[in-house]
Amino acid sequence: MKRHLLSAADLSLDDATLILDTALEMAAVSDRTVKKLPTLRGRTVVNLFFEDSTRTKTSFELAAKRLSADVINFAAKGSSVSKGETLKDTALTLEAMGTDAVVIRHSWSGAPVNLARIIRGSVVNAGDGTHEHPTQALLDAYTMRQRLGRIEGLKVTIVGDILHSRVARSNVLLLKTLGADVTLVAPPTLLPTGVDAWPAEVSYDLDSVLPKSDVVMMLRVQRERMGAAYFPSVREYSRRYGLDVDRAAQLQDHTIVMHPGPMVRGMEIASEVADGLRSTIQDQVTNGVAVRMAVLYLLLGGSESAIGSVEQ
Amino acid sequence: MSWLLKDVLLYGEGSPTDVVLRDGVIAEIGTGLSGDETIDGAGCVLLPGLVDLHTHLREPGREDAETVETGTRAAAVGGFTAVHAMANTNPVADTAGVVEQVWRLGQEAGHCDVFPVGAVTVGLEGKEMAELGTMADSAARVRVFSDDGKCVSDASLMRRALEYVKAFDGVIAQHAQEPRLTDGAQMNEGINSSLLGLTGWPAVAEEAIIARDCLLTAHVGGRLHVCHVSTAGSVELIRWAKSKGWDVTAEVTPHHLLLTDDACCGYDPTFKVNPPLRTQADVDAVREGLADGTIDAVATDHAPHALEDKETEWGAAAMGMIGLETALSVVAQTMVEPGRLTWRQVAERMSEAPARIGRLDGHGRPLAVGEPANVVLVDPTARWVVDPAQTTSRSRNTPFAGHELPVRIRATFLRGTPTAVEGKPA
């Protein structure tokens, strides 16, 4: 595996499989009463969040703590765009403190790549702008495998604001590596120019794709996009691209419904569907911790079985 | 003091010849000549001093990035004897006072002639026309007007500007960028931007403005110069406008001749520039356009930036790259070595045409006895590796770091006085 996890494209099939297998072992730990491993004792993991995200930050923090790492939540007040401390200065500070891994969330695409050029430790991209969110894609893949028993050959449909979604980018790249067939569904305005070169099919028609899907992943659509004329109204968006009860009824019995959160109930997904049996939304949150444990463990030098002799 | 340039090839043609520069002019051309100082020019090409239509000297306002002094020294090292200083300074060059100040700083520095470009609109705000006539009548004799960096997007204002400057033979140099199509744009819109998650700057935003401006130019009988053409579609539009006989000229930058948006994939803001680096098809098209004369000139868009404005996240970084010291080498690599241009044509694209567009006297003149001794001597066989730490410019943001490029500039002369010798300011 590479030293950093900046993009889902950094992962080979072997890397991704190793992470998912390791996460399975980690999940076993999370089921125990004492949910802690000594593996990263004495190592320091910094959560560097330039953008608010309580869910992702908490998930990474829990993951690092379960591996016994020292966790620092670095207060990155505002972003460097507001001409405060620059990313470079922050990186040099972290470097001086001797950190082993930095988990970074940033509103600018590519900031983790810039950070990785400056510091010696490992950098984990916890979401950068509209670029990528590789651990989200890993936990999504983990969840698919958990529910459906495999990833290769699955028909995965990703619906929503593909243009601005880092989750979609990471999922497309990782699922390609893992052998799934991805179809992106969105109004043409919410698909990037250049999407034809992505390893995915594209459709504007949700109803024709749904019955063939094994996995349906709904993405959040921000209301603000309406003001920029990406679509005329929330009502029209929901009518054409929302996963409502009638649409969910078209799905095959085994098909699962995913959402990376936070969701806008009633817009891209109906409450009945989000809370229904097909929904993996809670599993995704749970699995996030195990997957992030696996990522931190493997990046920080673990090559043995994650829990080794501790667990038989 | 006279200088003998011995055994040089005029425009890279014919047989070795001696050229003597004396009293500010080319005094003699022949064989067996002598002078007070001699440069052995065997195997070297003599060209008229290069003229840049598009230079950001940053003074006044951002003297930490560049000054007239440092920028013109860099120009001399790059073989230029004249540069057009862009108007987006602070204060903006939108009055006779500011353009005269920049012009005087250039005169005092003495490394190359500085011709200030006047802003088209007050404060580059695209609302009210600046006092174009007063700038034209000032000591700076402004003929090129541009809101560079900002497009004059208001069609009515653009029409009036094109009309108004006819009175003093001015030209509107347009940075063609439809603002509503480029809100928050970070790089070329295409496959790479889609994967990098960076907001796209679509080719159509450039082409739509060029098409409109060509039509406006035809309508009012004005004179349009299109800055830094970057797309294949733009080249086609300009070719079409020229075929109609309209007075439209265009420039291309060295970086758009050599680099593609693949360079952006590592999020290194050195490669963030406006207009953005495009695709290989666009690079091929601008090369072809420059070769066939659709694109009249090479202009550097030399845009120095302080380190802290580039050593940051891509989205927060400033746009632009320096180019004065590498321009001729990049043109040699992309155009001369592959046989697209002869040295004679390089003289046209990098000296004569830009001087003509800027209505300059004394630059872009023939290599002939009695003409001003604004010349540059280049060694076409030498090669060098670009090292940002070695720039004469105050800034380091060259996109060619580590590139091995052809051609070294042996010496640059401004009215017979050396301004740079063997890669160093004289």
Ligand SMILES: [Zn+2]
């Ligand atoms: Zn410009």
